[in-house]
Amino acid sequence: MVPDVLPCYVVCDVSFSMADHLDEVNAGVREFRGVVHADRRATPQIWLCVVVFAENPLVVQPLRAALDPAEAITPRQESGSDFGSAFTLLRATIEHDVRGLKARRMRVRRPMLFFISDGRATDPAWPEALSQLTAAAWCPEVIAFGIGAVDPPTLHRIGTSRVFLGRDGVRIGIALASSVARAVLRPDHV
Template sequence: MSEERAAREGQVIMPFYIICDVSGSMYNDMAALNDGLAQLRQDIMKDPVVDDLVMLSVITFDDSARTVVPLTAPTDVELPRLGPGGGTTYGTAFREFHRAFEEDRKRLKGEGKRVFRPCIFFLSDGEPQDRDYLQTFQSLLGYDPTTKQGNSAYPYVTTFGFRDASQHTMEAIAYPNFGESNKRGRWFLAKNGQAVGELLKSMAGVIGQSVLKSGQSVGTGAPQYVAPTSVAGMEGSFV
């Protein structure tokens, strides 16, 4: 095996999953969401080194969830034009992420890659209609470091809520009780009166910067998820 091939096969990959609410209430915001995703991709591609170290996937959800962009390098991402659907069910999104990541991790490890803990950016404009969404979240993604029970590959989660989404819900998903003393989740909530279109542009910008900085950390030999620090027009918290 050549040294170049060996290095490529042992390469660290940082997987990022953007989970977008496309329920019916997002009808007037789809153009801004599509434009934001396209700009995010372009921003990441400006750094060719990062383009080799990170992978992106897009999952959409309403009454159901689907992977519309399978996990791949930003250069190879083909973004569909997203359209609005039905209701808002968070549990479907968590189930689809769990299914997709398990398959992605198996594939990447089969290629000799080292897979970093997955990172989720979760965007929603409303409250979940499925009351058991937190149980779904915990059962699929939760982990107890004391008993070693649950999903040891649980993701870092950063949530963005706007319109009818509440702080309680965004915080509950960003700060799962996994028993860590240094949780890395972060939540952001739109301030009153902020235009959703402008918020989506701001979100896309900070997500792009987070991905870039996280990818650049791989070159230091100590890869880490670099969470967003602020979003124009939104308030938030970080532990």
């Protein structure tokens, strides 16, 4: 039997404006991993990649089984939030990961991208990079999570599937887990 894999990408803004919220983000990723660990049926399917960005994006944890320990997300001493470069890196990363999984004879579900930010981009051209990401052959389902003093209109443009706001009392770990559970249970998500 060919194993199914759901590639999940947690993408977090680590600029100055997000520094006070990164403990909450790390707790959310730990909570998500705990939920994955509790459901042994879904555990082998869910793989996780962690990307951070401020002025420049960086893959801090390449795609691997979600049960493997996640790298802690730490702030950067950068003031900018360059959404466009993050979306560009994600497009290349997702395409590379999907090709790699398929080469290993795995059945790849539609990737899921969980974008965490206050939604305050410092690069005006980011919508074009998002458009290229969502038009790619392996277009991810994009879920936005707003934390801190959020810009809801921007987050609603990014969250092509769903948008969660921390100020509404939604925790990151629960938003991640419910989004992934919904994807795993939907047969059309392949």
